Amino acid sequence: MNTQALGVEYYLAGMRAALDDLPPAEVAEIMEDVSAHVAELSTELGENETLEQRLGPPEQYAQELRQAAGYPPRTERLPVTTKKGLLTRPRIAAWGLAAATGVTLLAGAVVLREPAILLLPAVILVLSLALVNDRGAAQAEIMDLPETRRIQQWLTPEAGTPAERAITYLKTLQPAWWLVRAGLLGLGAVLLAGRDILGFLCIAAVAVVSVFAGPRAKVDRRWLWFSLPASALAVGLLFQVVDVTASNLAYNNRSYQQGPVMETYQNIYAYDENGKLLTNVLLYDQDGNPINAPRGYYGCGGGDPEPMIPANRYPRPKIDYENGVCYTVAPSMSAPSSTSSTPSEPPSSSGSAPSSSVAPTSVSPSK
Known part of the structure; x- marks a missing residue:
């Protein structure tokens, strides 16, 4: 596993794989204790420094934790003969996040006309987050899902390629996007202020919390259940504002181009x-x-x-x-x-x- 390229999530996944011979409850306890530490340590790394250089390979770090906790050396697990359930709690929570983000994007395009539509993605988010809220800040079970791994691989192209440089540049723009997102949500709240006071309060609250959700989502993955839908809502609002503005400009142009009124x-x-x-x-x-x-x-x-x-x-x-x-x-x-x-x-x-x-x-x- 190329942990230098895949980052914190793959490092934690490697540690979990090295501990998978232990009982699941004990693995969850170890990972919950170490996940926040590894995520916080990743923010202190130098420009060219990796987690492997600081902590060693994930297998070695997992072995050190095993010994410190008094567990025996690793033994190979017996093959599992039963098929793992398809609808697990982490998978339902992950797909709930994806569905809520997509629904919020569509809702943002019409929220100025019908603010109550935001109740639908809000319910989906609350239910999906409730499934994994007790799994810890790193959400290692979700990050270890096959579909999540494929997304991470797609977002982590080979070093030196144009795609890698583009993604690296976009990541540097994240703080600016957090401010733009809050601005778009604030604009939506202002446009609703005179027509729907409840919608105004809800979107204004989302705008304020979104400023703090972005940085915290990098350390505590549970904030993704707020940060991603907030971004989708901001993009949907942008589409609606652009559409309304274009319609008004087209109407004004047609008004100016009308011929003289016949008497x-x-x-x-x-x-x-x-x-x-x-x-x-x-x-x-x-x-x-x-x-x-x-x-x-x-x-x-x-x-x-x-x-x-x-x-x-x-x-x-x-x-x-x-x-x-x-x-x-x-x-x-x-x-x-x-x-x-x-x-x-x-x-x-x-x-x-x-x-x-x-x-x-x-x-x-x-x-």
């Missing part, structure tokens, strides 16, 4: 080239559809369900409800000028009778 008309007046107001003009568009102003004109008494004139005939009459008579009244503005001739001034609206140039379109007294 609607209640009446249309048509003049010929001499400035004479034309009556009974029917208007159609290029497809032969009537061009209708939005307001409908009905009988003077208001009780006639049918329009008094076709909806696309202009000018529409001005209804004088006082006299019960409908008049087509010219606008008060002057007629447009013409280059070919001098237009005559269109008659202006008078009180109760139409001018000579503007004949009434209909008379429908309702009295």
